[in-house]
Amino acid sequence: MKARIKVTLKNGVLDPQGKAIEGALGSLGFSGVESVRQGKYIEVELAETDRKKAEAAIDEMCKKLLANTVIENYAIELDEK
């Protein structure tokens, strides 16, 4: 089973990487960009075939390693292969 995880900064947390992209887009001549936020995208391939168990495992991975839950949110999508 494949899990797709999006880790994003919580609202209100400063995002210098996003700001840098915003500035660079402006320099390249793109107008109308109101804000940019950058996060991480992680794909995990699991041997587990049970959806519930896979979801629980991924959730724990996010809490323990993949996301810093003090400043980041995460969203999980599961795909049967």
Place this chain on the structure above:
Amino acid sequence: MKARIKVTLKNGVLDPQGKAIEGALGSLGFSGVESVRQGKYIEVELAETDRKKAEAAIDEMCKKLLANTVIENYAIELDEK
């Protein structure tokens, strides 16, 4: 209009960051992890309200700045606000 962009490494391109996560998950006792790939996730808020134009603008941003199309793929999702 809000665009959500996923930038992922093409198949066959080495992903040391993904490998590091895979190793760390193993050390934490998570078994059954077959592979991990890490990419970027970018949210762009646009003033543009026309869907077609917004899509074209985002596509150009990806080609010019956000993704390195030699080694990376990107996927765009557009959201009406």
